[in-house]
Amino acid sequence: MPHASPQTDGAWTPAQIQDVIDAHKSMPGAMLPTLHAIQDRFGHIPEAAIPIIAESLRHTRADVHGIISFYHHFRTQLPGRSVVQVCRAEACQARGCRQLESHVKAVLGVDYHHTTSDGEITLEPVYCLGNCACGPTIRVNDEIHGRMTAAKFDRLAEELTATVVEVR
Amino acid sequence: MMTTTVYVPRDTTALSLGADAVASRLERAARQRSLDLRIVRNGSRGLSWLEPLVEVETTKGRVAYGPVEPEDVEALIEAGLFEGRQDHPLALGLTEEIPYLRNQQRLTFSRIGVTDPLSLEDYTTLRGFEGLKKALACDAQGIVDEVKSSGLRGRGGAAFPTAIKWQTVHDQPEGQKYIVCNADEGDSGTFADRLIMECDPYLLIEGMAIAGLAVGATQGYVYLRSEYPNAHAIFGEAISRARTAGYLGDDMLASGKDFHLEVRLGAGAYICGEETSLLESLEGKRGLVRAKPPLPAIEGLFGRPTVVNNVLSLAAIPYILDHGGQAYADYGMGKSRGTLALQLAGNVARGGLVELAFGVTLRELMENFGGGTQSGRPLKAVQVGGPLGAYLPESQWDSPIDYEGFAAFGGVVGHGGVVMFDDSVDMGDQARFAMEFCSVESCGKCTPCRIGAVRGVEVIDRIRAGERAEENLVLLADLCDTMVDGSLCAMGGMTPFPVQSVMKHFPDDLIRPRAEGGR
């Protein structure tokens, strides 16, 4: 089953980064669209790309660092093949997300902001996915999954790791 | 051969529960039966607990089945789904007769789930763009006046009169002005903005174009949270179709007027829902809250006069222009005019969108629409208005929902989220989470919020560990006062509301040591 996995192997070259920047830099307020585009394409915003971004968009490096670290969505480390986000917000709490959260951490063997030892899954918290009548809710890459249970999560985790073997 | 038309929603909730698999199983089954099947991927009706809600066109109207899991499809077809038969336990009868839907007053949400969200033809058939046409036929002040007569107040949280904001921007000298739609919808328990964008996207486009005409702005931005990938995809496609069809861009509808629209994605920061933080973010910076004044209406995006409105405020506009401000104002009570999009969430049996005139009580809402808790256990507390809203105990469930009435007892209507909790909830956990959330999401600009939230978590932990509880409760009360009085924006200024409400109404949960293994 496909899981809308946008992940790349994270490989990048300065020229590719420059291309992405050039495609966005004429927009008013180009910084966020540029950072999004880089992360969408390379899975992360490589530290070494920051000077290129800073120079092209006429910011200091410290500024660009500050911006990246301000927003929870942006990352400078390549994540696992899939990013799993567990909604921790109130409406999901009311439907049992605290228990689900413990289960997910136990199954994956990692805490939030960490990647499983096989490099498959990065676990992140999220505060509401707009699915608050049908929680607990999790997001796997760009797919949202509602009415999540421990058993459903186990199946999902298995699928996510099983797809590695399928060589295309 | 007759075509059978079946509707399978494509909003986030339906998709999160397997709607795509339901659609493909229906298709496969139709092929096997050589049935001429047309599947429409409509929006959601907002009856979330019934998603995926499958509908079938019949001579009597659309009949519904739900919640349909992929595994149910075969049995439903055996029981005559394609013929609209109603023998299966998941059969719900005529969609429009489902009491939850029939008992609403849908002005803004009249089209959701009815149409294919991306079909311009569906939209215009149901009066889409009539408001824009009327707006194009009158002058800017006329549009502002129409909104004024509707009594519309901002639906994003602060309930500021929309027409006054528009008037201010309208009155600024000509030049670059902006319409910014706040689609950050960060409050837990809310999803009405998402429903508009996924299920009736042209409505928001139309509302923004009208706002542009009213104030003399030719550029609009929708600031959409990155947590909504499906809304992003659908709304982005809607913009491009509207542009191609001439409803956006230069010389829209050959009127000589221009309006350009673009979506910008947020990046996972709750504070960027606060309007000045949002503007900073749109400008490409960290989302640090700006001190006011200047108001965004005078110095907003890139220093230019800017209307910042919530999705629902803008989505109410086409109705107001099409039917007249008075028609909208005829709904509601007191100074809260029109309808409110309530969102039933959390531990609720029948969660979903309930659009009603102001004035319904929480109890009516939670019982008649919500059907009580999902768990079947007694309801204990309800948080209205997002993470900065107080937890309301049963004694407060009988006051009619309107802005002034809620404010009178320290409640917040906010964006209309209603999050229900059954009696298994530990309110001490909820108080702690309020502080924790603020510590994660504070923009960091002012001390009471940045430091206060971190201290708040610590103090609550001490109280719950039974460490000098009395003393620490006094400390917590002081800390809350400091945050309320000394914070620059409502993030720090209102985070204490849920905490104080727990201290006041559920003190036993706070003082009782926390359960082993709980968090």
Ligand SMILES: Cc1cc2nc3c(=O)[nH]c(=O)nc-3n(C[C@H](O)[C@H](O)[C@H](O)COP(=O)(O)O)c2cc1C
């Ligand atoms: C911490 C914080 C978060 C907010 N989040 C949102 C939000 O997600 N969406 C929204 O429309 N307004 C939000 N607001 C309110 C906005 O600042 C602003 O009042 C609103 O966008 C104005 O639009 P309206 O007049 O149409 O309601 C938030 C305010 C604060 C203080």
Ligand code: SF4
């Ligand atoms: S109250 Fe909090 S979020 Fe608001 S400006 Fe101060 S630090 Fe930023």
Ligand code: FES
């Ligand atoms: S609170 Fe979890 S999806 Fe909204």
Ligand code: FES
């Ligand atoms: S003046 Fe245009 S609708 Fe009233």
